[in-house]
Amino acid sequence: MRSNQIRKSGAPKREAAVIGSGPNGLAAAIVLARQGIRVRVYEAAPVAGGGVRSAELTLPGFLHDTCSAVYPLGVCSPCFEQFPLKEHGVTWIQPDAPLAHPLDDGTAVILEQSVERTAGQLGEDADAWRRLFAPLASFWPTLRHEILRPIGLPRHPWAMSQFGLPAIASARGVAERRFRGTRARALFAGIAAHSVLPLEERLSAGIALVLSLAAMTTGWPILQGGAQSLAAALTAYLESLGGEVVTGTPVETLPDAPLVMCDVGPRQLLKLGGSRFPASFRQALAGFRYGPGVFKLDWALDTPIPWRARECYRAATVHLGGTLEEIAAWERRHTGKPFVLLVQPTLFDSTRAPEGKHTAWAYCHVPNGSTKDMTDAIEDQIERFAPGFRSRILGRHVLSPAALEQHNPNLVGGDVGGGRNGLPQSIFRPTWRRYGTPLEGVYLCSSSTPPGGGVHGMCGYHAARQALRSL
């Protein structure tokens, strides 16, 4: 799509083009449309949704989440809670427990939707868990607003000071200082690995705190009928406000519209804007750092996964990596056994598979752009905690880092978070301008802006609000 196809000059001022229909693009479009702006979203893929799509990837009748599957930051998002998503078909399903972390002794540590119940299974670390999380959990209703926005002067300084000190530390440091036992350390390490940072690096504890707090308060739900139901609801709401989504339309140059919201990464923005951007901005975009990639597998299964630890049937999300030391080794150098994040949605949502059958979704982090086939290593890790898993497989679908990028150009080298986390990039993301660009009316609104990766719509929400202030 070239710019003159999108808008002839002289069109009405209150008009916006959004490039990309991921959750952030759709959130930005909705925030603008709610202010009476005529919004058109251009999506390269044949289906809207970006990271919130589902498809029959393996066998007919088995519906898989192609990218995101679990929504700790979606269910508590200050953006999504303003939208009538339920009216448009969104049903969050809360599994009995947010997370199970099996260990080699045949038991599993469970992250419960309660600080007290989680602490209750941590033995010698029960009090330390309570001390760390109980005060922060009471702040969660305000803390989530602070965390899901660009880092700046806190509006709730007391809550942020309690959170900020441990958050800025390394996950390994926090785990080893605060907990003595294998179970609490392993649980914390697995959650911290969602930062896609080495667990020895600063800020990795922050992600563990955020996701643990979300789990113990608002939960880690899945979406009934799969991820696609969220994209469908956001699209339907946008259309009810007069907006539209045009799919199968890759945008090649910046559209000539008064407002352009780009749900793309810095590398693509560079291509879209080209020489229209000053050299310093081009240089800043080119210097943006991407994080490790992801190697993902989906399976159609004959039965549920045969877990050795029965507690694993209580959770949709299961972390397979054993101890803190093992998980840290994988996330630091990608050596040893991979740390695997697994989701078993059909235990809680039977609409996604033929009767009695199941699906599973899993990935591990790999070096950015890695071409190594991780299928056997991931399945070996599942077999370790669920002997006989392979014999239940009816169909398998593989997404390598290259295939992920082909599926969605925002996933550079398989990086699913829109860029490396950590300091200083988490503050100046992707440049000191954050959502803004040197071109009037052109904004970036993808997960490469604050507050970063995950399905929450907050990058789009903040970018659109900044754009509205400029009108």
Ligand SMILES: Cc1cc2nc3c(=O)[nH]c(=O)nc-3n(C[C@H](O)[C@H](O)[C@H](O)COP(=O)(O)OP(=O)(O)OC[C@H]3O[C@@H](n4cnc5c(N)ncnc54)[C@H](O)[C@@H]3O)c2cc1C
């Ligand atoms: C395998 C995987 C697993 C994940 N798991 C989870 C999870 O469980 N929970 C969670 O919260 N998050 C998860 N995420 C992360 C989450 O999906 C992303 O952080 C989120 O989707 C980012 O939203 P976005 O709107 O910024 O971009 P995206 O969702 O990436 O959407 C961008 C859209 O823009 C389109 N586009 C790009 N360039 C152009 C162009 N030039 N013209 C037109 N269209 C264009 C793309 O096709 C895409 O549809 C996962 C991601 C992946 C890939």
